[in-house]
Amino acid sequence: MMKNLLLLSMLTGCANMTPAxxxxxxxxxxxxxxxxxLTMHAMDRGFAEGNPLLGSHPSDEKIIISKVLLAGIAWWAVDAMDEKRSVPALLIATIPCGWAVYHNNSVMDD
Structure with missing residues (x-):
């Protein structure tokens, strides 16, 4: 799983993206x-997924596919925008993910 996401992140250089x-x-x-x-670890510990699009107990494959699709949509969106708009858009898109990571960590620590 992590190999696929790492490969996807390395492919960003293949797009016509600026360094920013x-x-x-x-x-x-x-x-x-x-x-x-973190989600896959939580599933292994008996927690339920909160994203209704994935269901309460998604498979690892479903989690990975959803992340790859999200990355593809973000890549497409960046390609369609100029840098002035794409960088803030990507950083804003990271906020819900950061909140989810924070939330998942706090729930699993209880």
Whole structure:
């Protein structure tokens, strides 16, 4: 799983992205990779997924596919925007992921 997400993050250089877009996209990918790993760990410990699109107990494959699809949509969106808009958009898109990671960590620590 992590190999696939790492490969996807390395492919950002294949797009026509600026260095700032590479950093912002890499941040989004990194956050989503951590969220996916944390979600799979939580599932192994008996927790339920809160995202209704994935169901309460998604398979590892479903979690990975959702993250890869999200990355593909972000990549497409960056390609359609200029840097002035794409970098803030990518960083804003990272906020819900960061909140999910924070929330998952706090729930699992209880």
């Amino acid at each position: 877009e590479d950093i912002a996209f890499g941040t989004l990918i990194g956050c989503n990779a951590y969220d996916a790993a």
